[in-house]
Amino acid sequence: MDTIRVLLADDQRLVRAGFATMLSVEDDIEVVGQVTNGQEAVDFAASQDVDVVLMDVQMPVMDGIRATELVTAEGRGKVIILTTFERDDYLFDAIRGGASGFLLKNADPEDLVAAVRAVAGGYALLAPEVTVRVIQQFASQLGGRNSPPAQRQPSPEQQQKQALLAPLTQREKEVLTCMAAGLSNAELATKLSLAEATVKSHVSSLLAKIQVRDRVQAVVFAYESGFIRPGE
Template sequence: MNTIRVLLADDQGLVRAGFATILSIEEDIEVVGQVTNGQEAVDFAAANDVDIILMDVQMPVLDGIRATEQITAAGRGKVIILTTFERDDYLFDAIRAGASGFLLKNADPDDLVAAVQAVAGGYALLAPEVTLRVIERFAHHLESEAPAPVAKQPSAGQLRQQSLLALLTQREKEVLECMAAGLSNAELARKLFLAEATVKSHVSSLLAKIQVRDRVQAVVFAYESGLIRPGD
């Protein structure tokens, strides 16, 4: 059994202690470090073997979003952003920075453990409450950026996204639509009457075709490519 090596990055000692206690109970998880700001997280990840970084957003010296950007760009671990409803305006930037998951700080202990295990296993994860808010924010962003109703040629980026979207089979498009709605693989399997192994195969295939690294980026692609439109 491979041990998942976790770094805790949060400027609140009680939060770090609580997460460390929850995670240390698990046989397959080891908390290898605790840091108090984003720069310390970047430095620790660069010097140590870390699989998952649980990253707070608001921290001194270097915030969690900039730290996430540096860590993921260097390939030094996968980041799960810890957030609260009051500060979820950071989430869109965190997606762009390469975060693989979002978890509310008041999540149940079992959800924290499941999130670490899921992301370590190659999945992306959004807390259900966060999924809706990220999608709503992204939809609002698209609406605010909508061009005036005049004839306009699509940009090179839009043409590329449309060409990638055209590579998907109808079933893969259905799977992507369900992913954008926040459904897990198990929920997808029930909705589409497929085996969960088949769903996993479809997810892997469509991620490769649209050239994104995880489910979070796939949701962004679904909106930017026009497969999902605000209000759908």
Template sequence: MTTTPPPPPPEVLRVLVVDDQPLMRSGFSMMLSAEDDIAVIGDAADGAAAIDACREMRPDVVLMDVQMPGMDGIEATSRIVTEGLSRVLILTTFDRDDYLFDALRAGAGGFLLKNSDPDDLVDGIRAVAHGHALLAPEVTRRVIEKMTTSPSAPTPAETTSGTTPSATTSPASPSASTPSAATPPASSRALDGLTARELEVLRHVARGLSNAEIAAELVVGEATVKSHVSACLSKLHLRDRVQAVVLAYEAGLVHPGD
């Protein structure tokens, strides 16, 4: 009699929680630990302690607050990303543009507000762990407006010095060769190398749809959408979906209000 082997256990994502408030650290740790595929391996109360913890424990994702005594979350994110210690998801109470753009310049993989739905936070950790960019819906439009109305403004992938942080990889997440994250060219010619289907997928990405939502819209499998998104990023030499959104607007593929 042939027996079917049990499915492999899910990949467990190692998360470090960084917040200066003990109650917040405890609450996030308890919530995340309820997930089968997430393990909270430690916490830290400020940016300097977060860097030390990352060097020691090498988490897959750091859940990072912004306002903390001593070294803040933005500076800590920049150092963590530059050293390739982990990917970072910013989680803050403060819905401020300077925090948002500073976090993206520092190399954060995502930006959520603390009033986000718990399911969105969990999904966000999974997304960032696998190299996807993530922005809270309420801040996505501000990114688009900033990038499309301020020609001199740096793109989210640029650092304050004009260079781009190296792509981070972690022991438990697949290493990927990441194209140079140069400022996307504001020309429709940049899109000439995409197929009609890839253009369609890029248009939906720019509208803020997830892979699952795009798959439902186009009546294709989610894996197919993921393949098209990867092809777009590779052909256009982009680092992540945030840059893809900016390029789509700059090239006129979509317009504010679409």
């Protein structure tokens, strides 16, 4: 397996040092750079071969949200957002900006390593705690738009998304509902009494049908389409 090249972007030296120490003991992971702001992250990713960027949100010069947008738009690497929930309102913006995962800064070393490997392998990752906060933030953004279904007229964008839901099987809809609640594949398998391999197959199928690239985007889709409504 090729070595996963990781860039650390955080304005706190101790945080960078801690993550570097956690990752440096892994044979298949190499920390190729450490930067202190979003602009440096964008510049580094543009000039060096980077697989995964561990991106802080609040940084000087350029914040992690804008940096994520620029890095992912150019295909310069996958981004995992690191958060302490000091700015919950950034999380949903980061999803829209192309982030592939969210991780708490106090995550266990094994969770950090697993997240880097998962995202490098093309998967998306939402820590359960982060999923809850993203959903809460999304609900607050919707605000007054949560009128009763009988009075709500779907927007043209919502109608397009709802059309993509039509081909989903009942099982795929159950999987999407569970994904929106933040369940992992293992938790999905237990809840739905399925083999984990079967769950992975359902997830891949529904992602293709609703035309999103990963689980993170699927959660966004579930809410934006009206398939899941905040508070349900």
